[in-house]
Amino acid sequence: AFCPCGRVCKIHLNEKIEKNNPKVVHSVDVEDLGETSAFCRCWKSKTFPKCDGSHNEHNETTGDNVGPLVVKKKK
Numbered sequence: 838a839f840c841p842c843g844r845v846c847k848i849h850l851n852e853k854i855e856k857n858n859p860k861v862v863h864s865v866d867v868e869d870l871g872e873t874s875a876f877c878r879c880w881k882s883k884t885f886p887k888c889d890g891s892h893n894e895h896n897e898t899t900g901d902n903v904g905p906l907v908v909k910k911k912k
């Protein structure tokens with residue numbers, strides 16, 4: 838994968854999100870979550886930190902098996 842470090846990088850998972858930030862951290866208020874929320878763990882989402890389904894293409898391309906963290910309210 839291309840990485841802003843200037844080489845094909847097998848170390849950096851994050852290819853494009855807030856690369857000037859030394860550590861990417863997001864916080865979400867529990868009260869703002871809907872019934873179900875899916876958060877990206879593959880670092881490919883265009884709506885990061887929310888999952889946009891980009892993990893599917895990543896998995897098909899690489900043979901990986903990553904997916905989102907799904908947060909649900911108890912029923």
Ligand code: FES
Nearest residue numbers: 877878879888891
């Ligand atoms: Fe990254 Fe879904 S887009 S886990």
